[in-house]
Amino acid sequence: MIAHAQFRRMMACPTELSLTEQVRLNRHLDSCLDCRSAAALMTENRSQLRSLGRLRPPPEHREAILAAADRSQEVASQLLPIVFAFLIVPLSLVSIALVMNYGWTALAGIIAFIVLFGAATVWHASRIGGISELPLRPERSSAVPALIRTLAVDVGGMIGGIVVLVGAVALVSLLARAVR
Amino acid sequence: VDPNQGLADGAYSSVRPQSEVADPASELTSLLDHYHQAVFNFLTVLLGNRDAARDCTQDTFLRTYENLRKGKPVNVYWLYRVARNRATDILRLNRREHLTVERLDESQPDSAGSWFQSDRVRDTLLKLSPPDREVLYLAEVDGLTSLEIGRMLGIRPGTVRMRLTRAHVRFRKSYAEQS
Numbered sequence: 001m002i003a004h005a006q007f008r009r010m011m012a013c014p015t016e017l018s019l020t021e022q023v024r025l026n027r028h029l030d031s032c033l034d035c036r037s038a039a040a041l042m043t044e045n046r047s048q049l050r051s052l053g054r055l056r057p058p059p060e061h062r063e064a065i066l067a068a069a070d071r072s073q074e075v076a077s078q079l080l081p082i083v084f085a086f087l088i089v090p091l092s093l094v095s096i097a098l099v100m101n102y103g104w105t106a107l108a109g110i111i112a113f114i115v116l117f118g119a120a121t122v123w124h125a126s127r128i129g130g131i132s133e134l135p136l137r138p139e140r141s142s143a144v145p146a147l148i149r150t151l152a153v154d155v156g157g158m159i160g161g162i163v164v165l166v167g168a169v170a171l172v173s174l175l176a177r178a179v180r
Numbered sequence: 181v182d183p184n185q186g187l188a189d190g191a192y193s194s195v196r197p198q199s200e201v202a203d204p205a206s207e208l209t210s211l212l213d214h215y216h217q218a219v220f221n222f223l224t225v226l227l228g229n230r231d232a233a234r235d236c237t238q239d240t241f242l243r244t245y246e247n248l249r250k251g252k253p254v255n256v257y258w259l260y261r262v263a264r265n266r267a268t269d270i271l272r273l274n275r276r277e278h279l280t281v282e283r284l285d286e287s288q289p290d291s292a293g294s295w296f297q298s299d300r301v302r303d304t305l306l307k308l309s310p311p312d313r314e315v316l317y318l319a320e321v322d323g324l325t326s327l328e329i330g331r332m333l334g335i336r337p338g339t340v341r342m343r344l345t346r347a348h349v350r351f352r353k354s355y356a357e358q359s
Contacts, residue, residue, distance in 0.1 A: 009345050044352075061238070
């Protein structure tokens with residue numbers, strides 16, 4: 001015996017019912033006054049909700065979105081060289097100092113580190129802000145604004161990078177001493 | 181493109197193969213053609229505030245563009261899920277800061293013409309909780325199935341049907357209270 005609640009769930013989505021379910025529901029409705037009035041209520045709700053007019057977004061909104069999309073691309077392409085420009089100076093100084101102190105082994109270590117760090121950054125960037133699996137994985141919603149989340153990830157990445165850099169330098173210097 | 185066509189009938193109802201995906205800019209334009217109005221209306225109902233809905237719609241499409249630029253295809257469910265999550269963030273933020281969500285300003289001219297003719301239905305809808313509102317809107321206004329809504333919200337179709345049943349009862353009760 002199917003409970004009334006289950007019949008009401010069936011009434012909520014009448015177009016999704018199989019033929020057997022439809023027959024079973026109709027039979028129940030013939031004999032149950034409560035469910036019949038619930039069905040009438042849903043039908044009335046449905047017709048009222050479908051009569052709701054659609055708001056038209058402001059005409060300039062579409063253009064604003066397209067312009068913002070263009071700007072976001074420009075900002076991304078402008079930011080990258082600036083970030084690299086700022087990174088390249090300290091990295092070059094560190095490289096020169098290490099090469100002068102520890103020779104070519106240190107340089108090889110630095111190059112390996114930069115390649116690994118770059119690959120990790122590219123991998124991380126491809127994951128941030130995107131959902132690779134469609135459409136079953138629900139996106140997590142968070143109260144923390146996206147900007148703060150991104151900054152937190154970046155700062156965390158920077159601290160991690162510094163730790164790895166210091167570790168790599170220490171390792172290279174140890175190896176260089178061992179070779180000597 | 182008919183903005184009132186069923187959401188699931190459009191070109192973006194399923195994930196298209198990567199080979200069929202055009203360049204991100206034209207893909208964004210096409211998505212705007214198909215779903216700009218639908219997403220805007222969904223967010224207006226969810227947030228009860230046209231300005232917030234406008235910002236949220238823009239945010240949703242920019243995020244979509246970001247995704248397209250990374251070579252990841254999107255579909256309508258993904259789009260709605262992003263829109264809904266952005267709206268949830270805004271609603272949560274408003275609640276935490278003890279701000280009330282502004283109701284639709286009836287003095288604003290309505291280009292569609294008919295929205296404000298159904299004042300009572302709209303007010304009733306806005307009085308429901310956001311989960312009731314979204315499930316009722318998606319099922320009865322946008323005409324999505326419980327499976328499709330489940331995909332969007334990350335819940336099972338059975339749960340969607342249960343929520344929808346409750347939302348119908350609450351809608352009727354609230355509607356009756358207004359009269």
